[in-house]
Amino acid sequence: MTTATKGPDVPSPPRAPAPPVAGEPWQRLHPRMVVVSVSWLAGPAAALLATMFLARDLLNTHGWIVLGSYIVVAAVQAGHEWVRYRTTRFRITDGELELRSGLLFRTDKSIPRDRVRSADLTANPVHRLFGLAAVKVGTGERTGKSEDDELVLDGISRAQAVRFRALLLHRGGPDGADAAPALPVPLARLRWSWARYAPLTVTSLAGVLAVVTGGSKLLDTLGLDLTESRVARDAWDRLDALPIAVAVAAVAAVLLAIGVAGSLVSFAEAWYGHRIEREPEGALHLTRGLLTSRSVSVAERRVCGVELSRPLPLRAVAAARLTLLATGLGGAAGRFSHPAQLLPPAPLNAAHRVTADVLNEASSPIERVALRGHPRAALRRRLVRGCLLAPAAAAALTGAGAAAGLLPWWTAAAAAPFTAGCGYALARDAYRGLGHALSGDYIVVRHGTFVRRTVALRRGAIVGFTGRQSYAQRRAGLFTLTATTAAGKGAVRIRDVDVAEGLRFAEAALPGLVAPFRAPEPSPAE
Template sequence: MTTRTKAPEAPGRAPAPPAAQPWQRLHPRMIVVSVSWLVGPALPLLGAMFLARDLLNAHGWIVLGSYIVVAGVQAAHEWVRYRTTRFRITDGEVELRSGLLFRTDKSIPRDRVRSADLTANPVHRLFGLAAVKVGTGEHTARGEDDELVLDGISREQALQFRALLLNRGTPGTTPALPVPLARLRWSWARYAPLTVTSLAGVVAVVTGGSKLLDTLGLDLGGNRTARDVWSWLCALPLPAAVAVVAAVLLSLGVAGSLVTFAEAWYGYRLEREPEGSLHLTRGLLTSRSVSVAERRVCGVEFSRPLPLRAVAAGRLTLLATGLGGTGTRLTNPAQLLPPAPLDSAHQVTADVLDEASSPIAHAALRGHPRPALRRRLVRGCLLAPAGAAAPAGAGVALGPLPWWTVPLAAAVTAALGYPLARDAYRGLGHALVGDYLVVRHGTFVRRTVALRRDRIVGWTGRQSYAQRRAGLCTLTATTAAGRGAVRIPDVDVADGLRFAEEALPGLIGPFRVREPAPSR
């Protein structure tokens, strides 16, 4: 919360203050929108109550009554918020006042505004509303002082406010047309089932369904259809039953990933606006709109999980100050592209960084020393099998598993660990490509980062006991974008120091201890 006081005026002088902007209110339709989060749980609840009305007991009616009470309390709270909230944008600040019992006066100087993100869920869009989140770009911007949210204003007003905040201009100006950089290609949807999101969606549906049945106190054992399906599965041979269940879960995962892809990336557009900012718009039901000033762009991160690597595809994420890298793959505001082929990702990288070609595509990466391979072989062929044999041994001790599962688990894990360790070693690399530092590492998710060298604010070197014995260290380039750091794991100490000095001359040199020349 920011408290401001007015300076006393000089006696005998009446200065002419600037024209004050009028205070504005949220839209009254936000009262209805506020209870929209109850619609999601209410629909499956009512559907389950209707289909299983013969099995419903008093517990189910209590749950339904609780939902009605919660909806009324939420609507009353939103009415109070609507009546007590005021906001305005002046020439120098963004101001917000809210609260009934506890008043909050918040103001953010306009020159500190780093991002203005516009979001509208399906209910917002149904009523023509949107939410604008104004951020200052602080990595610790989790408190109220570093973030201001205008939730419940008209979409036209939200677009005007975002343009006004990012352009640093005045109302009434007519912006030039943006330059398109990328558009959605529906052929990219074939990569959606190759992500972890599809498996997570199946687990979420199964878990949510079981929780709903448990909340209503329903037992599927009393349902005739459920009994018939279970009896049919039990009549099949075990391999056939496992194949049927796996096929059903796989079908659900593929269908869910395609639906999720369409909802998250429908209408995807990436544009360069004339005032010098990148603007990304996407979303079918919940529209998301993110604008980032190009002077805040520090680089990109190209991530390729194992399934996407097998088909030469990956994801692209923007590294920029003032743009958090948190959130899921669907809601992360920094994600520039859905899973897409390599040529599309490299083209978007070059366009976003305003380069002739992608620094990632043409980077000749330096390899890492052999001790880095030994470290990965120890993890994959010794530590991982031991970790897999431990739960199997516990199962043998408790009785359910036979003794041979322990060596089998260790052997299978070691057989998989060796090629994965070799692949992890081949994935290590670092290089300097023009103005960019390029770093690559990882196996299950191989990440390649291209970071502008002038955005590096410091270097950190760390050594574990095993690294000290092997002559290795982990260098970390500190930056204000993304996760705040770019790691170069298991690099030779001397080579790493030379590389850090070459990347940012004058920073490491004064702290290096040079060995004296041998005397004759």
């Protein structure tokens, strides 16, 4: 298939690192980090002690052994952190950020300051209690390795972390004398009315699953059996005395209440104090968090676009979530909890307004363009999967369950038509969700059913285009066109687009890039 590439839009030739500033001292992490390192045990230990207290009539030797193991783990973790504190040194010079760590295996890392793309400052409740913070430095490089390749200063004072972030992004000297005093420009703030959308996300279901699985695992760890508890037996007897429909409704209502409450608590913790600001030095600054504060700064020249995601429940109420696409700022969850997420679930018009402000455009590139649909062959591919393959798989699974006596016989007969009906509706919806277009300096691409995603990517941030075809796509005259970029997940895919249309779109997005690889189109006279 056709492949075309071009160089990155902001390359810089390699150059020798600047020499360190004379007399710039090496610095240590804060010694309080030794205490902070064992904070992750506080939650499980509290749950363990509470369970031991409430179920003390069932407590046995196994529970005391588990409690002792927590103490041993805490001691080992504290010792490891003390070694890290004693062996870690770092400093910022005129040209580099340097980090040295390790006792048996020594590690030396250095990042040229002109290659820093983002600085993520995070402080969990224990960090904040001791006045500490962690700074993760992003360079935009993709090595395919673990977080050990990232340069993270975890365990420095918050004032020092703020100063370091300003130095890394604003290119000031190590003494911080040239910091700009101008005030930032606010772009967006949290509205608590948006909390009504929180139960419409997967957080509700995740909260229920977390409570149920966490509780069962804790009881299993302690070797406790609920059937021996008087409280559990009384609750079961009361449910058993109710009609089956009422009992199921009562359990469902309790689980739903737990999910809604969990999603609201999670929303408040994650998005309290949320604001987006444009700093005078040319950076976007995102701040949020109640217990764990998160503060991310991204140089605006590294901003490449946004992704608008709309799960099915949010689509039903005209709401969406917004994520920033920028080099050096990953789009997936990780240690610092979605650093690229711009907005919580919010009204669609608010998401479009923030998109325009963040991209410094008069209007949102997503809102102002009508997307081009895809060929009918793309619909046929989805109908085959939704109306033939999925019902066949459902019938086979339920048939096996009925043959084993695990399911009633009628489930096997009803599975295929029910799955076919759902598959048809989802296939039609997935086809309607396909689209692509050029919107000024951006390409806009949309796809998805359960979660419909619309990406607006700056054309200058596209590194190249790659086309891939499966056997079924070749027979249908379709292919998947991928725009490669250093931002977000590294690729934006236009699925099941006509080959000729896809090549024309790639050429229009980056003129002169695909033309040498295209066969000349026949003239009308021919």
